[in-house]
Amino acid sequence: MVTTANSSTQEPVTAPERPGPAISLERVVKAYRSGPETVRAVGGVDLEIDHGEFFSLLGPSGCGKTTTMRMIAGFEEPTEGVVRLSGRDVTGVAANHRDVNMVFQSYALFPHMSVAANVAFGLERRKVAKQEIRRRVEEMLELVELGHRAKHRPAQLSGGQQQRVALARALVNEPGALLLDEPLGALDLKLRQSMQVELKRIQREVGITFVYVTHDQGEALTMSDRVAVMNNGLVEQLGTPAEIYERPATMFVADFIGTSNLLTGTVGDADPAGHHRVDLGQGLTALVAELPRGTSAGASTHLTVRPEKVRIGTERPEGDLCALPGTVTETVYMGAATHYQVALANGSEMTVYQQNSTDSALVAGRGDPVWVSWSPRHSYALPF
Amino acid sequence: MSASLDTPAPPPPGATTDPGPRPRRRTDWGRYYTWLVLAWLFTPIVFMVAFSFNDPAGKHNITWQGFTLHWYANAFAHGTLNEAMFNSVSIALLSMVIAGALGSLLGLALGRFSFRGKQLTNLVMFSAISAPEVVLGAALLSTFLMMNVTTGYWTTVIAHVMFCVSFVAITVRARVVTLDPALEEAARDLGAGPLTTFRLVTLPMLFPAIMAGGLLAFALSIDDYIITTFVSGDVTTFPLWVWGSTRVGIPPQVNVMGTLLFGVGLIMAVVNVVMARRRR
Numbered sequence: 063m064v065t066t067a068n069s070s071t072q073e074p075v076t077a078p079e080r081p082g083p084a085i086s087l088e089r090v091v092k093a094y095r096s097g098p099e100t101v102r103a104v105g106g107v108d109l110e111i112d113h114g115e116f117f118s119l120l121g122p123s124g125c126g127k128t129t130t131m132r133m134i135a136g137f138e139e140p141t142e143g144v145v146r147l148s149g150r151d152v153t154g155v156a157a158n159h160r161d162v163n164m165v166f167q168s169y170a171l172f173p174h175m176s177v178a179a180n181v182a183f184g185l186e187r188r189k190v191a192k193q194e195i196r197r198r199v200e201e202m203l204e205l206v207e208l209g210h211r212a213k214h215r216p217a218q219l220s221g222g223q224q225q226r227v228a229l230a231r232a233l234v235n236e237p238g239a240l241l242l243d244e245p246l247g248a249l250d251l252k253l254r255q256s257m258q259v260e261l262k263r264i265q266r267e268v269g270i271t272f273v274y275v276t277h278d279q280g281e282a283l284t285m286s287d288r289v290a291v292m293n294n295g296l297v298e299q300l301g302t303p304a305e306i307y308e309r310p311a312t313m314f315v316a317d318f319i320g321t322s323n324l325l326t327g328t329v330g331d332a333d334p335a336g337h338h339r340v341d342l343g344q345g346l347t348a349l350v351a352e353l354p355r356g357t358s359a360g361a362s363t364h365l366t367v368r369p370e371k372v373r374i375g376t377e378r379p380e381g382d383l384c385a386l387p388g389t390v391t392e393t394v395y396m397g398a399a400t401h402y403q404v405a406l407a408n409g410s411e412m413t414v415y416q417q418n419s420t421d422s423a424l425v426a427g428r429g430d431p432v433w434v435s436w437s438p439r440h441s442y443a444l445p446f
Numbered sequence: 447m448s449a450s451l452d453t454p455a456p457p458p459p460g461a462t463t464d465p466g467p468r469p470r471r472r473t474d475w476g477r478y479y480t481w482l483v484l485a486w487l488f489t490p491i492v493f494m495v496a497f498s499f500n501d502p503a504g505k506h507n508i509t510w511q512g513f514t515l516h517w518y519a520n521a522f523a524h525g526t527l528n529e530a531m532f533n534s535v536s537i538a539l540l541s542m543v544i545a546g547a548l549g550s551l552l553g554l555a556l557g558r559f560s561f562r563g564k565q566l567t568n569l570v571m572f573s574a575i576s577a578p579e580v581v582l583g584a585a586l587l588s589t590f591l592m593m594n595v596t597t598g599y600w601t602t603v604i605a606h607v608m609f610c611v612s613f614v615a616i617t618v619r620a621r622v623v624t625l626d627p628a629l630e631e632a633a634r635d636l637g638a639g640p641l642t643t644f645r646l647v648t649l650p651m652l653f654p655a656i657m658a659g660g661l662l663a664f665a666l667s668i669d670d671y672i673i674t675t676f677v678s679g680d681v682t683t684f685p686l687w688v689w690g691s692t693r694v695g696i697p698p699q700v701n702v703m704g705t706l707l708f709g710v711g712l713i714m715a716v717v718n719v720v721m722a723r724r725r726r
Contacts, residue, residue: 137631157634164635170628174650183646187637235636 082149084239084271085111085134085162090143092129092295103129105295106143111239111273111288116265118274118282121292122318127275130292131241134273136160148238158187163232164241167248169224171216177227178203178212184235202234205264222253229264239271246281258285279319283307291315308368313444316366323372323412325365329357329443337438340365344408348384349438354445363443370415371440374402374425378433385435388412390426402426404434491708498701505695517698521706524699530687531703533599537683538668541606546660548607549614550652553659556615557622571612582609583676590677597679605677606667613666614659621655654722661714668707 092104104126111117119127132138133145136157145153152160163184171180178199185195203209206226208219216224225245232240245261246254262285265272276282282289283303291298291306291314299311310316316324330339330347337349340363348365357363367384378385391411392403395418402414402425412434416425426432497507501514522528556567574582586605590597629651633643671685678686688700 135635137634156639157631158637158639162635164632166628166632168626168628170626170632172629172632172647183633183638184636187642231632231636 082146083110084113084115084148085109085273086146086149087130087134088144088146090130090133090140090145092126092133092138093141102295104133104140107292107295107297109290109297109300111271113271114269116262116272116274116285116287118276118286118289119292120276120279120282120289121298122277125292126295127277127292128243129295131164131243131273131275134239135162135164135241161238162241163235163237164243165225165228165232165245167244169216169228169248171224171227171231173216175215176212177208177214177216177219180216180227181231181234183231188235198234202230205233205267206230221249222257225249225257226260229261233264233268233270236268237270239273242272242274244276245274246276246278254281261285283319291318293318309442310366310444313364313366316364316444321369321413322366323369325406325410325412327363327365329353329359329361329363331359338443340443342386342406342408342410344406346386346406346408348386348441350441350443351439353443357443357445362446364446365441365443367436367441369401369413370399372412372414372434372436374404374414374416375433375435376426376430379435383435384438384441385433386412387431387433390428390430390432393426393428400425402432404432406434494701494708495705498698498705500698500701502698507696507698507701517702521699521702524697526682527684527687527697527699527703530682530684533681534668534684537599537603537606538664540603541610541667542660542664544603545607545610545614545663546656549611549659549663550618550656552611552615553618553620553655554622554648554652557619557625558627571615574609574612575616579609579670579672583673586673587676597677599678599681601677601679602674602681602683605673606663606670609670609673610663610666613662614656617659617662618652618655621652625651654718657718657721661711661718664714665711 087107087109090104090107091102094101094103107126107130109130119130121127129138133140134147136152136155136159139154143153144151147161172183175183181199181202182195185198190198200209200212203212206229208223208226208230211219211223211227216227219227225248228245242261246257249257258281261272274282274286283306286303288300288302289306290300293314299306299315301309306315307319310319310322313324316322325340325342325348327340327342327348330341332338333349337351338353340348340350342348342365350365353363373379378387386406388404388406390402391405392401394401397418399415399417402416404412404414406412414434496510498517499513499515500507500510501512501516502509503511552567552571555561556564583605586601586608587597590601595601625648629647630643633647634640638646669685670683671689674683674686682690684703688696691697691700
């Protein structure tokens with residue numbers, strides 16, 4: 063509905079056919095001088111973000127995700143590498159000449175202007191005709207359900223409403239991409255959840271590329287088409303939420319996203335079915351479907367498996383499963399599921415989530431000997 | 447004076463309706479203390495205003511004789527006093543504008559950027575505030591003499607700007623450091639160049655502080671006596687004129703002008719508060 067508004071005005075930049083991905087980063091590095099040392103906030107990032115995609119940069123604080131976004135916006139210049147917007151090299155181009163808009167963590171609404179004047183700010187800078195501005199501001203305020211608040215000052219609005227004004231102020235310009243820097247960080251849990259749904263709806267309606275920076279894995283997984291997990295200034299893994307959750311590529315991702323069991327072991331030989339054996343010590347072995355690139359027999363590795371993929375039972379299960387004996391050290395009843403802590407003979411601990419379906423009672427209590435088992439296709443060896 | 451201070455204390459609750467235990471009445475010392483401080487501050491001004499309506503018998507306007515509006519009708523009867531008043535007001539306005547502009551930029555730079563010499567600038571600013579006025583005045587006079595500058599109107603303006611700049615800079619800097627830097631980034635992000643960003647976002651946000659700093663400069667300049675005596679040469683300002691006439695008797699016109707000046711200052715302060723409140 064908003065993209066059609068573009069046609070009647072004489073707006074610069076965006077060509078109708080946009081070549082290349084909406085945003086691409088090529089070997090982008092940002093280094094800071096910190097006394098005698100040079101700190102690499104971003105240490106060589108390659109990204110391609112498609113038109114209309116909801117893309118998240120996810121990672122703990124200090125991982126370089128915000129710096130990466132600020133380089134796309136034009137508030138920071140990369141020390142090395144190239145930033146492209148729709149194929150155009152914008153490295154060194156000032157923020158006010160880039161076809162992207164940002165929603166700030168603090169919202170950064172102009173307190174001395176009304177809500178409508180805030181939203182109109184970008185269009186006025188581009189010398190859009192007055193009536194056109196009024197129409198589009200109204201339209202955009204309707205989209206974020208704040209039409210009745212146009213004359214208010216930002217300070218008179220609630221946090222959630224201010225958040226939506228910030229969103230409208232950026233979206234009304236129909237940017238090539240919208241950058242959102244932890245936009246829901248200041249809201250309480252309930253509002254945050256409803257805003258997640260709201261954001262996703264708006265993104266679908268306007269069809270603009272969203273780049274979303276967050277440290278909240280739940281937010282990133284539920285809203286995004288693709289996620290880049292960042293750590294120490296590098297992208298650890300890039301993929302759909304399901305790929306990242308189901309098949310973490312590194313120890314960091316396995317640990318940062320959801321809960322993972324991590325077992326240390328040594329790579330053994332392949333079995334006839336093509337599975338690789340991992341020796342976990344104390345005579346315990348498990349199987350994995352594939353090995354990380356460059357890993358051969360005898361190398362140390364981490365084996366990972368999600369707690370909900372593991373079954374727990376009192377007897378050794380049949381079939382070509384990974385099955386390890388252990389002792390229950392803790393059970394936590396969670397309502398829908400029960401969480402078990404199981405100590406293995408090699409000293410490792412495993413967490414198991416068991417659904418509390420109608421026919422299953424508590425499988426085992428504290429101190430009971432049990433078997434934990436899973437299919438080899440759910441366990442992965444990660445680079446040590 | 448806030449309106450809430452004028453309202454009488456509410457009657458003790460429950461005197462007629464509540465049968466429960468009688469509420470203990472505690473003496474509100476804070477209330478009396480506030481009135482005491484206000485009285486302390488305003489008594490001299492009350493006397494100044496009152497004596498502008500006095501009808502003194504002799505040359506000395508120090509004992510109450512009777513009410514008259516004569517001095518208001520003849521407020522500008524002393525030619526030299528008018529000239530002194532005009533000098534004071536014009537010097538104060540110039541100081542306000544020049545020190546306001548320079549001090550605002552200085553405050554913005556000190557609050558926003560880190561640069562070589564920032565600590566030195568801070569040091570100079572604070573020494574300009576804390577140094578005794580006698581020392582500053584004497585130092586300025588010897589500077590002007592060494593540079594062969596004849597002291598007069600413009601040396602007075604220079605001196606006033608010099609000691610006002612620091613006050614403006616400190617007021618503006620205090621505001622700058624509380625500003626969210628994301629506001630300016632947001633303006634840039636929405637397509638505003640650096641100058642437009644300054645005009646539409648930074649300046650309006652700093653305006654209350656700039657106004658406050660400017661008014662401070664005006665107030666400091668218009669009643670300055672010590673530094674002015676050193677650097678004013680032949681030029682007489684209002685404070686110098688008043689001091690000079692103490693021995694022969696201060697004419698009631700001085701009280702009239704003081705009252706008018708106080709009224710203007712009060713109005714400007716009120717306008718500043720109202721505007722700052724509306725901006726918020």
